[in-house]
Amino acid sequence: MAYIEVKNEYKRYKSGETIVVANDGITFEVEKGEFVVIVGPSGAGKTTVLNILGGMDSADEGEVIIDGTNIVGFNEKGLTTYRRNDVGFVFQNYNLIANLTAKENVEMAAEISAHALDAETILKEVGLEHRMDNFPAQLSGGEQQRVAIARALAKQPKLLLCDEPTGALDFETGKQVLKLLNESKENYGATVIVITHNRAIAPMADRVIDINNAKVRDVKLNKQPLPVAEIEW
Amino acid sequence: MNKKTLWKDTWREITNTKTRFLSIFAITLLGTAFFAGISATGPDMLDTARTYYAKYELMDLRVQSSLGLASKDEEVLANIPDATLQTHFTQDVIISDTGDAVKLFSFNSSAQEINQYSVEEGKLPTKVGEIALDASLENQENFIIGETLSFKTEDIPEDPTENLNYLSYEIVGFIKSPLYIENIARGNTQVGSGSLDGFGVIHEDNFSMDVKTEAFIQFDQPSESQLAYSTGYEESIEKKQAEIEKQLEPRQAGRQQEIRDEIQEEITKGQNELNEAKEELENAEKELQDAREELDQGWQDYEDGMDELENERDAGQTELDQGKVQIEENKRELDQQESELNQALAEIESGREELEETKLALGGSTPEIQQLEEELNAREISVRQGLNQIQQGKAEILQREQELTNAQAQLNFEIAQAKTELENARQDLEEGEQEYSEGKAEFDTEAEEARIEISEAEEDLEKAREEMADVPEAEFYVLDRTSNPGYSEFEDNSNRIASIAQVFPVFFFLLAALISLTTMTRMVDEGRNHIGTLKALGYSNGAIATKYFVYAFVATIMGSLIGLGIGYYLFPSVIFDAYGSLYNLPSVEINFFLNYSLISVFGALLATGGATIVAVRVALRANAATLLRPKAPKKGKRIFLERIPFIWNHLSFTRKVAARNLFRYKRRMLMTIFGVAGCTGLILTGFGLSDSISDIADLQYGKINQYDAIVALNTDATEEELTEYEEKLNQNDSFEEKFSTYQNSITIENETETNQEGTLIVPKNPNDLSQFISLSDIETDEEYELTTEGVLISQKIAELHGYSKGDELTITNADNQATNYQIEGIFENYLGHLVYVHPTLYNELNEEEPEWNTDLLLLNDNVNEDELGESISSLDSILGITFISMVSDVFIGTLDSLGVVTIVLIVSAASLAFVVLYNLTNINVSERIRELSTIKVLGFYDKEVTLYIYRENLMLTLMGTVAGLGLGVLLHQYVLKTAELDQMMFSRIINYSSFIYSSILTFLFSSIVMIAMHYKLKHVDMIEALKTID
């Protein structure tokens, strides 16, 4: 049994009279410790899948089994606990708490997690040992995203979910972030799932899930993923 | 954007942001309701009173004269143009059983045009012997219709029998008079304890007075009576008052002359009567004297008669006796002659025999013998003749004797008769004497009496003459409505509410503006993108701003219109209801006030509009590009707390965030603090007012007045009666100690401030005063001693008139005599204005001993008040006994009604607090929804999320509460000063519990808001929130 199994997952949004089917019977599997990239056009339903995987939203139908536990049907509290202990999120626009320093932002996540890592160590890992006491506003986008990644990693999540983490970053910085994410899979044993528009990133992934029009169109396994440095776009 | 889309957009905005819309709506609703409501309450109260006055035709002026209103006075009054005149009799009496002092008014149903009575129960009197009583007495004394009551005629200064034909009356109804809008105060009187307990109405024919005592005047302009309490009315009445006073001026001397003439007439009559009486007395004396003389004469006559009788009797007897002697002599002579004759006869016989013998011897006669015989015969014949004569003489004597006997009998009879006559005369005399002495005795006593009477009458006449000389000029009192008890006070009360209306709503509006500002700012912030897009599309600033103004104005106008409706109805009703127990007025008239409506609507529009301008201005000034970019997040900054690592390092993140946020969003921090402070302040003021009001009963009757009962003594009572009273007291188990005082109503004069009515108290034994009354300094609690140096005055009068120790105090008594005292101390006191004077000082300055007219009693704990009351209240020596427990109960009841006003304040402030807190929190949440969503995503439980934001709010609430408590103390002081009644001092102290309650309430609202927020946060769509870029 795979580490993550999504089976026949449906998600529908009702907006007014019309019903939008954001996920229409999504099914895929991910193995533990994989670096997964989800690609697809805008509006395909990627974010929806990620949100459901991360316990931020719940599926209408189907099963989402994470490490043997089906989170579909979890109540709000169960989902929160799940997020708290097992999931790390990285967003396109960082979503750092403006009022906390880099270190504090990390500590904040660590503080509530059951098996958290030391904030300073992890910030050092992401190369921000000298910016630990800076506020987000004093950091560049890339640095902020690294803080966000550190924050996500600090609680040693089973899943590291990233929704277009490089979307707001330039090429170089984007690559650095991707490298960091790739490393964290190795260093922390997290299963990393990254959403991107950018198909160029796909070669570095262990597994590429192509979602289109609310359905999984294709799942590709890379036997030999490319190192980040070799990727260009 | 054409109008239609604008409205559509605005409408969508409203429906999409209900909470925001509601907060502006609610805050303007509260603000306008409170402002308009409180503002309208004062005018509504006055209006209600006005309508009542108009309906029952309250008089404009009342005219009284020190000498009664004679017909000529009435003529003057009747000639006042455009006015109705109504005159009547009045008499103050005391109801025998209950001891209530009642002012009686004469009533004539056909002439009662002014001051009409409203009949609450039963009817007005239609004939003599019926009385309609003050409705307020009904409850006080449980009078029932059909009962008969009577008036005291003794032991009161003014005997009603002089002025009333009847002294007992059947109760036929209970009534109210527009003269007395206050429930309790009925004015002062000379009878009883000095203040009236009520009034009564009896038929005119019950009065036996010559002149009316009072006249009511009402002016014809009906509009004026509508405008009672207005300055226009007051000025016009003042003018008329002066005019009438002027017209009555000649009558001052005129009335004096009239009375002098009346007295003169009486004096003349009296003098005549006196003269007659004197004459009569003299006549009687003369008659008595004549009678004496006559009697004396009688006695003289009688004496004389007696003497005469004696003489006559003696003379008669002597004559008779002489006659008898004569007769005896004659008898004896006759007897002698007879015997001589008989001897002669015998000699003759013997001669013859001798002759015969001789003859015989001679035997024959011889011539000689013959001669001798012849001689003998001749002799015999002459003897015989002599004997016959004697016989005749004897018969004569017998006859004489008979005559004498008859004469004796005659004499005896006559004497006896005369004697009887005399005896009768004597008896008559004696009777006369008896009569005389009786008459004399009678005369003596009567004359004594008459003389006393005469001298008294003379004295009276003298007095009358003096009195006549002393007749003062008539003093006319032309009094306006302010002389009616409660009339001015009612205005004061309504003004007090109005003054509250000036303080509180300002706060409300400030808070409303604050809420609008934060709300609109937030709205504009949220709409940055929208504004930017519109700008980019080429819309003008005006067109863009319109939406925000429309949004704000719709909320404001809806809120303020509904607020006006609620305010105009709710506040006057509730507050007036509270005053209902103080005033017997009909329920409040709800009015619409254009000015308040405009002020509040425009004020609210100004507040929200201004807030909108402030909020929109910044956004509009920026160019489209800037607006389309997300607003740069506020930079995180280190706060001073971080410089203290000892504290900072021990804070958890959430606390650190909270601390940093507080200082990062300074404006929000200040606004929240200010908002919370305002609300807490208002709540505390409300509670504080309630404390200040309710405390005074405890302070006055617990801390200051230690005595349990007051006894009003009859100053005319005899020693015996007083002893009886003291014995009765001593026998009573409840009684412990008694304290004599002199108490009298006074006016405390001041040149700059209005004069105040107060009470002068002279304790008989100042050393024991502290046992009964504690006079102490409010600050230091140090007890004052009453000295001969000066007086102690109560705090409120000192405050009103601005006195301090050492100042001079001028007071006048009921007789208008002024006395100056030096103020030695100012003591804590809450009810009335009191002046304590040392008896020695009183004697010195007034040159008279005070009359100990009031006793204060200390009773023990297991007192039976009813029993004690019954046992002494019937005594002639006391006028009445009042138990403090009852007074304080009544007083507390009165204060309770004032408490409603404070509850209105508290509830209003509390609802305001709620809205403010909810709003601020709501904005706080919406501003930081991204941050909150982030931590939610990070796995914070709902509770943690709520706490995350609430920690800040709690801190702000805490700071706001502390600031609010300070603010409340200031506000409380201010409101107290403006809302206090003249005769009352509210406690200046806010209880600790009120601070606690206010804080708890604030935190309670904060918690309720927190709970609401908690549910809101729980359902926050974090995905949505994170998706939006702001």
Ligand SMILES: Nc1ncnc2c1ncn2[C@@H]1O[C@H](COP(=O)(O)OP(=O)(O)OP(=O)(O)O)[C@@H](O)[C@H]1O
């Ligand atoms: N809360 C929502 N309410 C209604 N519809 C939604 C909601 N969230 C997503 N959708 C719809 O579901 C579909 C899938 O959206 P989703 O965000 O998953 O797409 P995506 O693949 O992540 O697109 P993108 O690459 O632009 O981020 C879209 O059509 C979107 O409009």
Ligand SMILES: [Mg+2]
């Ligand atoms: Mg997406």
